[in-house]
Amino acid sequence: MSSADTSKLIAELDRLAAEFAGEIGKLATEEEIRLAQARYLGKKGKVSDLMKALGKLPPAERPAVGEAANRAKSGIERAVGERLSALAEASLSADLARVVDVTLPPRGAALGTLHPLTLVRREIEEIFLGLGFAVRTGPWVESEWNNFDALNTPPDHPARDMQDTFFVEGGRILRSHTSPVQIRTMLAGPPPIRIVAPGNVFRRDDDATHTPMFPQMEGLYVDKDVSFADLKGTLLHFVHRFFGPNLGIRLRPSYFPFTEPSAEVDAACYLCGGNGQVDGRSCRLCRGSGWIEIGGSGMVHPNVFRAVGYDPAAVTGFAFGMGLSRMAMLKYEVDDLRSFYEHDARFLAQFR
Ligand code: PHE
Numbered sequence: 001m002s003s004a005d006t007s008k009l010i011a012e013l014d015r016l017a018a019e020f021a022g023e024i025g026k027l028a029t030e031e032e033i034r035l036a037q038a039r040y041l042g043k044k045g046k047v048s049d050l051m052k053a054l055g056k057l058p059p060a061e062r063p064a065v066g067e068a069a070n071r072a073k074s075g076i077e078r079a080v081g082e083r084l085s086a087l088a089e090a091s092l093s094a095d096l097a098r099v100v101d102v103t104l105p106p107r108g109a110a111l112g113t114l115h116p117l118t119l120v121r122r123e124i125e126e127i128f129l130g131l132g133f134a135v136r137t138g139p140w141v142e143s144e145w146n147n148f149d150a151l152n153t154p155p156d157h158p159a160r161d162m163q164d165t166f167f168v169e170g171g172r173i174l175r176s177h178t179s180p181v182q183i184r185t186m187l188a189g190p191p192p193i194r195i196v197a198p199g200n201v202f203r204r205d206d207d208a209t210h211t212p213m214f215p216q217m218e219g220l221y222v223d224k225d226v227s228f229a230d231l232k233g234t235l236l237h238f239v240h241r242f243f244g245p246n247l248g249i250r251l252r253p254s255y256f257p258f259t260e261p262s263a264e265v266d267a268a269c270y271l272c273g274g275n276g277q278v279d280g281r282s283c284r285l286c287r288g289s290g291w292i293e294i295g296g297s298g299m300v301h302p303n304v305f306r307a308v309g310y311d312p313a314a315v316t317g318f319a320f321g322m323g324l325s326r327m328a329m330l331k332y333e334v335d336d337l338r339s340f341y342e343h344d345a346r347f348l349a350q351f352r
Contacts, residue, residue: 003058003061005053005057006057006061006064006065009050009053009054009057009065009068010064010065010068012050013047013050013065013068013069013071013072014068014071014072016040016046016047016050016072016076017071017072017075017076020036020040020075020076020079021075021076021079023036024036024079024080024083025083027083028087029087030084030087033080033083033084033087034080037076037077037080040076041073041076041077047069047072047073047076050069051069054066054069113348113349113351113352114351114352115340115348115351116328116332116334116340116348116351117215117324117325117328117340119328119351120324120327120328120331121198121215121217121324123242124196124198124217124238124242124324124327125196125198125217127237127238127241127242128196128219128238130241131194131234131237132194133194133195133196133219133221134194134195134196135195135196135197135198136181136184136185136195136196136197137181137197137198137199138175138178138180138181138184138197138199139175140174140175140199140200140201140202141168141172141173141174141175142172142173142174142175142180143171143172143173143180144171144172144173146175146180146183146184147165147173147175147176147177147179147180148160149307150180150183150304150307150308151179151180151183151257151258151304151307152257152258152301152303152304152307153257153258157257159255159256159257164176164203164204164205165202165203165204166202166203166204166212174201174202175201175202176201176202176203177201177216177218177321178197178198178199178201178216178217178218178321179197179218179258179319179321181195181197181199181218182195182197182218182220182319183304183307183308185197185220186220186222186305186308186310187308187309190310191222191223191224191310191315191317192221192222192223192224193220193221193222193223193317194220194221194222194223195219195220196217196218196219196220197217197218197219197220198215198216198217198324199215199216200213200214200215200216201213201214201215201216208336208337208338209337210337211325211337211338211341214323214324214325215323215324215325216321216322216323216324217321217322217324217327218319218320218321218322219234219318219319219320219321220300220317220318220319221234221317221318221319222300222305222310222315222316222317223315223316223317224314224315224316225316226315226316226317226318227316228261228299228318230318231297231298231299231318231320232249232251234318234320235249235251235265235297235320236248236249239267239268239294242327242331243267243270243330243331244270247267247268247270247273247274248267248268248274249265249266249267249268250265250266250267250268250291251263251264251265251266251297252264252266254296254298256296256298257301258298258300258301258304258319259296259297259298259299259300259301259318259319260298260299260301260302261298261299262296262297262298263296263297263298264293264295264296264297265293265294265295265296265297265320265322266291266292266293266294267291267292267294268290268291268292269283269285269286269289269290269291269292270285271283271284271285271286271333272285272286272290274290274291275290276288276289276290285330285333292330294322294326294327294330295320295321295322295323296320296321296322297318297319297320297321298318298319298320299316299317299318299319300316300317300318300319305317325337325340328340332350332351
């Protein structure tokens with residue numbers, strides 16, 4: 001090889017560096033730039049290709065070519081560095097050009113709230129836990145025997161009509177009240193028994209004031225010498241804790257198959273204090289009557305004790321039941337039952 005070849009090689013190296021400088025300006029991403037860099041400086045790149053001829057040159061001419069190769073390499077690397085930092089700067093100034101209003105109020109974490117029916121259930125459980133009652137639950141799908149027969153309501157009993165019932169396959173029903181939890185608890189062990197049984201119950205009702213499923217809370221107290229006065233005192237204590245101190249209760253004779261005697265329970269209206277008037281106008285909560293109905297109650301019927309194997313001559317007891325949606329409506333003055341089941345966050349967020 002001659003010195004003419006040497007100067008051609010040097011010229012070619014310089015040309016490659018210039019060619020690269022022209023190409024890189026069009027590249028817009030780091031990936032494209034790195035790929036182009038590899039096409040020139042990589043193992044099989046254009047510069048390395050030319051350098052294969054180096055060995056064939058007279059030794060005295062090699063240093064000049066080596067120098068040209070280094071010049072080409074560093075020219076290409078400089079061009080890469082410059083182009084990359086130009087890109088980084090462009091993206092930084094694009095970021096800085098975005099307008100952010102730092103005075104906007106933050107959105108805050110959207111924490112959920114407890115459902116009003118849950119709040120009311122917990123509050124009532126607390127009141128009875130304070131009286132030494134335990135909380136017991138049972139299944140929604142029940143035997144007819146637990147739901148009716150054991151509660152002194154045989155199949156031909158007209159009182160079965162009081163609770164229009166859903167039947168499911170296999171001779172079972174959706175429980176129409178939580179009273180079967182009382183049966184289950186008594187079957188499970190001897191008295192004394194002091195429980196409240198919260199839970200959903202089901203009836204074939206569906207209108208403005210009834211939903212086919214609703215939550216209930218029932219209570220049962222069985223021991224020696226439990227009296228009607230104990231029932232009245234317990235209900236009075238409950239009303240004082242739940243609705244307000246100094247409110248009276250009224251027990252109206254009624255009928256339930258599983259209690260005798262039986263009574264509907266009214267509480268004096270907490271809004272008007274029981275006089276039916278607010279600011280000279282008829283009270284909107286009790287509609288002027290001074291009383292609000294809160295549930296049913298009575299002394300456990302001897303046949304219920306017989307069904308669970310308790311001796312009706314040895315023990316007495318009282319039971320009561322109330323609808324939790326009704327208690328929540330009264331407590332929070334909600335006038336449409338459906339609000340509890342529509343999942344409207346604006347409604348639910350009011351309860352904390
Ligand atoms: N189980 C009755 C009902 O759901 C409520 C009740 C319970 C009445 C206990 C009296 C005594 O209608």
